[in-house]
Amino acid sequence: MIELYRTMARIRAFELAAEVASQGGVGVLGAQVDERAKVRGPLHLSIGQEAVAAGVCAHLTREDLLTSTHRGHGHTLAKGGNMRRMMAELFGRADGSNGGKGGSMHIADFSVGMLGANGVVTAGLPIACGAAQALKLQGKPHLVACFFGDGAINRGPFLEALNWAAVYQLPVLFVCEDNKYSATTSTAGLTAGPGVAARALALGVPGASVDGNDVEAVHAAAARLVGKIRAGEGPQLLHALTWRVRGHVSVDKQAYRDPSDLQGAIDADPLRRARARALERGIAAAELDAVDAAVQAEIDDAVAFANASPVPDPAAAYTDIQTTGAGPWH
Ligand SMILES: Cc1ncc(C[n+]2csc(CCOP(=O)(O)OP(=O)(O)O)c2C)c(N)n1
Ligand SMILES: [Mg+2]
Known part of the structure; x- marks a missing residue:
């Protein structure tokens, strides 16, 4: 319980710090970018959704692989991604996970099996299949x-x-x-039929639905499904119902959202629920406070690391890309 709480607290604190650092950094439709903003461009925050990443990734080994989305900080942290380097990546600095050239939606960390965030909706699914097919062909148990x-x-x-x-x-x-939203639109109005689990079942992929704001429930459901996959029973689907607390991106004021819906998201806060559950289990408040303090120290360190890191050398602009232009096809 404490480890799940810690993972969620790390994700929450990371994103709150990133949100602060991004204030004024989004120049939408010609709006002026504040030159003092550390993080430029839109940030998709998973505040309110941390229990899904924490409950699922608790069952993954370092060798297991992960594909993520445009809202991927939590998945990456829960998989063991390096927090300092992630923060530096958001800051666009040379010590970032991708040398400061990718930013939030392109964070990847192959050292922990994190194959990449992805700004293209649904693009991670075929990538996951390709990676899984490789694992299968190589006879690996991951x-x-x-x-x-x-x-x-x-x-x-x-x-x-x-x-x-x-x-x-x-x-x-x-x-x-x-999280019931696709950017600024309620997903229900865009989606025919009974939803994701029925679609998956029709394709031969069984699974489970779970309260995605209850970290213990996510943990238990993921344990069952991961166990089936490791036993060779094929792909499984976890449908986690959760709530997005922030806007689609950090500057989105959510004017399209019913205030009671937003209040529901705030009331369902998975961290507060986990804390209450931990106390019920007899875990001392002081122990949870110590986790919070340790997490905050880690975040402060990550922000200081990112601030101290230099911006990338312009000469490195063409390194780490697919072709340098020097290939035989040019
Ligand atoms: C192929 C594609 N179409 C449209 C977009 C613009 N877009 C970015 S996020 C998003 C909504 C995604 O909703 P969902 O998959 O529910 O993820 P959430 O933002 O709720 O985490 C859209 C339409 C995109 N990035 N890629
Ligand atoms: Mg959504």
């Missing part, structure tokens, strides 16, 4: 956890990926983080 949003199920690659995973019985845990 699996791929594939996170995606409720909006992703209305794009074609969802069908292709689940079909492929079922045909080849690939070791993929598909995790639908259902």
Whole structure:
């Protein structure tokens, strides 16, 4: 329980710090960017959704793989991604996970099996299948956890990926983080039929639905599904119902959202629920406070690290990309 709480607290604190550092950093539709902003561009925050990442990734080994979304800080931290380097990446600094050239939506950390955040909705699903097929061909016992949003199920690659995973019985845990919104639109109005679990079942991918703000429930459901995948039973789907607290991006004021819906999201705070549950279990408040203090120290350190890191050398602009232009095809 304490470890789950710690993972969630780390994600929350990381994103709150990133949010502060991004104030004034989004120049939308010609708006002026504040030159003092440390983080430029939109940030998709998973505040309120931390229990899904924490409960699922607790079952992953370092060798298991992960694909993520545009809202991927939590998945990456829960998989063991280096917090200092992630913060430096958001700051656009040379010590960032991607040398400061990717930013929030391109964070990848192969050293912990994190194959990449992805700004293209649904793009992570076929990548997860490819990675799982590689694991299978190589005879490796690992699996791929594939996170995606409720909006992703209305794009074609969802069908292709689940079909492929079922045909080849690939070791993929598909995790639908259902926060009920696709950007600024309620997903219900865009989605025909009974939803993601029924669609998956129709493609031969069984699974479970869970209260995604109850970290113990997510942990238990993921344990069952991961156990099935490791036992060779093929792909599984976890449908986690959760709430998005912040706007789609950090500058989104959510004017389209019913105030009671937003209040529901705040009331369902998974961290507060986990804390209450931990106290019920007899864990001392002081122990949880100590976790909070340690997490804050880690965040302060990560922000200081990011601030101290230099901006990337312009000469490095063409390194770490697919081609330097010097290949035989030029
Ligand atoms: C292929 C594609 N279409 C549209 C977009 C613009 N877009 C970015 S996020 C998003 C909504 C995604 O909703 P969901 O999958 O539920 O994820 P959430 O933002 O709720 O985490 C959209 C439409 C995109 N990035 N990629
Ligand atoms: Mg969504």
